[in-house]
Amino acid sequence: MGDGTSPADDLLAAWPSMTADDRFDAFRHIDRAEVGGFFLGLSTSDQVAMMQRVTVGERQVWLRLLAPDDAVDVVQHLPAEERQSFLELLDEATRREVAALLAYAEDAAGGLMSPRFARLRPEMTVGEAIRYLQRQVQARLETIYLAYVLDPEQRLCGVVSFRELLAASADSPLAGVMRTEVISVQASMDQELVARIMARHNLSAIPVLDAAGRMQGIVTVDDIVDVVEEAATEDIQKLGGMQALDTTYLETGVLSMVRKRAGWLAALFLGEMLTASAMGHYENEIAKAVVLALFIPLIISSGGNSGSQATTLVIRAMALGEVTTGDWWRIVRRELLVGICLGLILALIGLVRILAWQEMFHTYGAYANRVAVTVAFSLLGVVTWGTLAGSMLPFVIRRLGFDPASASAPFVATLVDVSGLVIYFNVAQLMLGGSLL
């Protein structure tokens, strides 16, 4: 008993910052009574790492400890040439189950489900169903608390919980007690969508059907926690302007880290080169009025920051299913309004700042007032435009068939930088033409 503070728990806490050798060494020395639970609590990549280091005999013990859906995860993590030797360590029945599950994509319902669910027949009585389930307590079923009623073609007729069986009279027919309105998913459905359906309906398990409507397995809610966490991690990493990592941060090698980051960074760099071209276009203006150059970083970064806010909000709302592509026009109106408000606030701060500095230090020369107005109007334009562009980019990217989360904050900032320069120098031409310019 205790707040997660057994030796095995302390080890789990220290685990992420340990080297591979230390981990294996520590794993070797865990108390025999605790090592099974410890192993089951490890991530799939850690389980693989431990199993690759032990003898074949011990490997078999660990592999057989895993439920079939977890064994599938392990096999999927292995290099192709090692898979067969691992599969051969399983007992015949499990090997068939694992092989069937391997046919599904890793991130689909079929790749997440367990084929070990409790099956009942509709012609049973409640009493027979209870006795049948009680005999299954030693079987390696995912759960006996939910049982699925199947016809001879394995099509799903209904679902019943153990609690409902206990509450019903023993001789009533199962067909009258089971719930026939069952929410189910297709084996090919993306796991994030499965997670959303389960969360929305507060389900502890959901049946998975194949294309012909035959029940293939169940996904349980504890698998869903990992799906939700993984999906959020991927989105967050994409939002940071990079490819999502395949494993944890500390486990990713420096080289593969560079590869995951260099691609986007170089793409953004190439995009940002357009700013050099845009600036080249305004070289004469800068030469005439160097004071204009001083505010360039301030103005373009304000557009980038406001765009980053808008794009982040929209991407997350899309991921949670709160916003769909049909909502784009509603979002345009909202974000336009929000952008104007934010732009006015920054314009006011900018105006006050320049006039105050001018008053105190005479920093900005004879035309300080006009420069201040130029900066203020540019900020209003850049922030409004940045907000609008940031909120629309995820829609455009989704329309093009890519993951909206690729509309990262750095991507939006890069996009808005060039237009920010164009807005700034055009406002300057309007305000300062004939005086400074």
Add this chain to the structure above:
Amino acid sequence: MGDGTSPADDLLAAWPSMTADDRFDAFRHIDRAEVGGFFLGLSTSDQVAMMQRVTVGERQVWLRLLAPDDAVDVVQHLPAEERQSFLELLDEATRREVAALLAYAEDAAGGLMSPRFARLRPEMTVGEAIRYLQRQVQARLETIYLAYVLDPEQRLCGVVSFRELLAASADSPLAGVMRTEVISVQASMDQELVARIMARHNLSAIPVLDAAGRMQGIVTVDDIVDVVEEAATEDIQKLGGMQALDTTYLETGVLSMVRKRAGWLAALFLGEMLTASAMGHYENEIAKAVVLALFIPLIISSGGNSGSQATTLVIRAMALGEVTTGDWWRIVRRELLVGICLGLILALIGLVRILAWQEMFHTYGAYANRVAVTVAFSLLGVVTWGTLAGSMLPFVIRRLGFDPASASAPFVATLVDVSGLVIYFNVAQLMLGGSLL
């Protein structure tokens, strides 16, 4: 049966983009057989919105449909002056439970738990325990599949699953069958930590104890899915450079949206003003060599983008518990190496770009080669520094006692912009002093 496509499900899918009036109208017209399940599937804020519009009599029906932990969420969502009138609609026993739960912070284990768990006494036999649990099937317990064995002082002695009871012989003493190594949490523990402990140990429920070790309730895994999703949403919004929203994107009014975003945007703007001061410092250099100004956005944004990648990675790894404050030195070494690699890649691209343009268009004047080298070295320096600063900022912010997720991409970019300018103009002084400068 079906893929989540009953009328109620279609409504749930359309729900986010409907107005408040349309929602209530649709809610009124749901089939009586489905409306209960539909109501339970709504978010807390939607449940509150529906209940605020119906008569007091109907409000009581809906409120009593909720489990006590969900009723607590509803009451916490109400304005203070309405809470009492809602509480009075509950039956006496539930009102006491809800009042007790209200004492806990909303985001702590105590605010998430249900007090309705199955209790057993250690001196029972297995047979007595099974019969007792079977009699509880009609009681409104969160689950009868896990039962908690408590001593007379309500301290937790052990836990036993229904399945384990069925597998044991009926006359064996419960004390010999229950598991005594129980992972539990304190009522005050943050819900994200509870979620991580449950996910790590694959628990379907976890007991919650008060400071004196008395068991107060259980948190079930379906509550955890929401916690994980909410926590990720908050982190993502903070990473986008804003305060986390209190409700969904579409439900947040324009004014409160501006308030959530203007604070950080203004703070970043004030920080970014330092770039204007820094630029003022280099005004003479710019006047002498306007060509230098052309590359300013390119160079500072590269620092910002590489910093954004690093800070995003570290914040997510911290949130998942993969990286702790003690790992900072390891991260410094890693990110320094990664930053140098990324810097070299961008430096090379920049060098090639400038030399190619010079060759083709003679854009950059007599000293183009030196300008190209200046830009390349600046990029190396800025990207390395941006990566390092981005990875360290979450550690600094956590050390100061704030949420590391506040080290948003825009925050890092702003921080790195000023230093980027300093690096760039110092490299330029070194490379171009005596020629252009």
